Amino acid sequence: MKKTSLLLLSIALVSALLPVGVALARDEPITIYVDEYAEGQVMSHVAKDVIESEYDIPVELKTVSVGPAFLGVAHDERSLFLVAWLPRTHADYMKRVGDQVDNLGQMFDGAKIGWAVPAYVPEDQLASIADLKKPEIADKLGQRIQGISAGAGEMQVSKEALETYGLDDYRLITASSAAMTGALGGAIKQNKWIVVTAWSPHWMWSRFDLRYLKDPEGVLGGKEHVDAIASKGLKTSAPEVHDMVQRMHYSLEQINAMLVDAENTSYDAAAKKFIDGHPDVIAAWTGK
Template sequence: MKLRMKGFVAAAVAGATIAMGSFGSAQAASGDKTITIGWTAWSDAEFVTKLAKTLIEKRTDYKVKLKMASIGVQYQGVANGDLDGMLMAWLPDTHAAYWKKVKGKVDDLGPLYTGAQLGWVVPDYVPKDKLNSIEDLKKDSVKAKLDGKIQGIDPGAGLMQLSHKTMKAYGLKGDYRLVSSSGAAMTAALARAEQRKEWIVVTGWTPHWMFGKWHLRFLKDPKGTLGSAQHIDAVVRKGFAKDYPQVASFLSNMHIPLDQLQSAMYNARKTSYKKAISQFIADHPDEVNAWFKQS
């Protein structure tokens, strides 16, 4: 397998109101051994970011400092040089609005994983002949079952922006409300519904551990408002590759197949991120070694 490829507790702290000065400048000074990476507590981003931190600290002389922030703040921070990088740029659709603002001001080191999908998700016990497409949400019988609610995640997420467009495109605004919360609140609502076998629609994505725990499916999106298949890229500040060539090479080479990532995420959910990361490294030595080959 060719490994070198180019290219959701609360998800944000203090949201987009965080002043980037609170991060301090991440621009490397002479002899700087600490790399600052932004992240948000989405299950895929948390696993990949903490895996990268573990490997960088094991395989190089650098330390990694993680800074939790909302997506918008991360893009701004990398563009300004206040963060060294972020490992959760969903492209081309999900973060299109953010990317448009920083394109040319950051460097894209390439995809960390591909084939990701965004959409509206229902438990598989919801009959397909009753609800199989977003269009079906307009049925009176379906509206009654769902109590006029679509369970969302944190309001700054690209998935929520696309979901608001979806509400408008399908004419759902008068009949449904899109509820903002967090990734954790979304899965908690899904867990309650699963336990009671109640109908629910949540804003969801793969990879996610919930697909390992429950039988779920995406609603069909005939208008394509929730985007196509996505790739999730490592984005770094200008000058990062010059300051940290070994780490830049590692991030450029790092690629995790979706099935491996989703399995590791579910393992993290059942145990801990630390244990799941250790297990992943032990299970995939050849892949990890290849990531550290010079680009």
């Protein structure tokens, strides 16, 4: 009789504690790692708002450089990174952590990186990265390529481009994304020549008239797709969020519109505008 009573008491205690454990797990924030670049920021703000409103799970946005974002998702139990540029740009990072994370699929397709110049730079003089070796072109540019942050995947492949095309006299300038677009805008105001490490989608293509330089050696890669990666533990601790992110997908037109909105307002305002304007998209993501 005593054994039966103890067994029943144990079952009752376990049953009473289970909801508390689930609640505690749900109350623990999901971390979304975010790099400084606009498309990642605005998509992460959208994901945060949807997860918090639809699933009542708190989300923390953590802005870091790209390397720590990949490592963070690999080591955390409850985290996401929504802008893994593949197969080329972030290939080295993915190679390091690929077996420690879950790839949840494409957020959008048709992305691209490359070196860009203002459209007023004559194409018959500078059409290709290979043209940068010409002494008169190097003088025009001050032997500078305006880059972005040091840890960016594009900077890694840009260094390879310098070597591949024999541009030993050029300097790849490290700066923030904002500093790069500031330098671009300043050069355009003065009608000066400039080469920047560029990517699309980005609001600069809406604001400025630009073109990519041809890359005959294919060092910078072709079209990219942007994937979401998740920590291995997310599927167990927050399966509804894991499944939602698998269903998340944007068109390039939607991304471009959000980037322009974000530049004119803020990432948070652009995210809210997208959510309010696309209830059918959100319903498809959440399965509702």
